[in-house]
Amino acid sequence: MLDGGGDLDGEPAGNLITGSAAEGFRVSWFPDMGTACMIAHGGHVRAIGWLSDQHPFPTGDTPPEFLARLKEFCRRWFDGLEPLAWGGFMGPHQCELCWRSAASGNIGVPAGDVLFAAPEMVAHYVEAHRYVPPPEFVAAVLSAPLPGTPEYAEAVAAFREVKMRQLAEWRAELDRRSQTTTDLA
Numbered sequence: 001m002l003d004g005g006g007d008l009d010g011e012p013a014g015n016l017i018t019g020s021a022a023e024g025f026r027v028s029w030f031p032d033m034g035t036a037c038m039i040a041h042g043g044h045v046r047a048i049g050w051l052s053d054q055h056p057f058p059t060g061d062t063p064p065e066f067l068a069r070l071k072e073f074c075r076r077w078f079d080g081l082e083p084l085a086w087g088g089f090m091g092p093h094q095c096e097l098c099w100r101s102a103a104s105g106n107i108g109v110p111a112g113d114v115l116f117a118a119p120e121m122v123a124h125y126v127e128a129h130r131y132v133p134p135p136e137f138v139a140a141v142l143s144a145p146l147p148g149t150p151e152y153a154e155a156v157a158a159f160r161e162v163k164m165r166q167l168a169e170w171r172a173e174l175d176r177r178s179q180t181t182t183d184l185a
């Protein structure tokens with residue numbers, strides 16, 4: 001079992017939303033330490049905490065100072081948007097492990113040339129479901145500057161550049177597509 005929270009193979013919980021409408025409320029699953037997630041992608045990205053009830057994840061104890069600092073990061077997720085050039089509100093997602101918690105933000109935690117990207121829900125996963133993220137992420141949370149500080153903006157400046165470039169490429173691609181559509185019309 002993942003965290004002793006319930007039998008995944010049993011009857012769905014009474015409050016489980018079913019059907020396609022539920023998909024929009026779920027956090028999409030991405031493997032820990034992968035280079036892509038909902039909010040960022042690239043060689044510098046390490047995805048963290050994009051959990052799902054369909055995929056097992058490590059559980060156990062984490063240092064209390066880690067959870068406290070992680071919560072502070074999550075409280076400040078909005079302050080990270082501008083320095084990271086991340087999109088804002090992407091809609092609330094609900095914890096599909098217990099359906100008792102919802103969050104809509106994402107956090108970026110810099111560590112040298114790596115940017116850890118996690119949903120705001122990650123603090124809930126650690127606290128309520130005893131999720132143990134990779135040690136690299138724990139170390140980064142404990143040592144990285146907090147969003148909303150000049151030190152944070154400086155630490156993520158290079159990642160912001162990459163994001164801006166990706167957005168420009170995306171826009172160019174959209175322009176190309178709309179051009180093609182126009183040509184076909």
Ligand SMILES: [Zn+2]
Nearest residue numbers: 095097098099
């Ligand atoms: Zn939960």
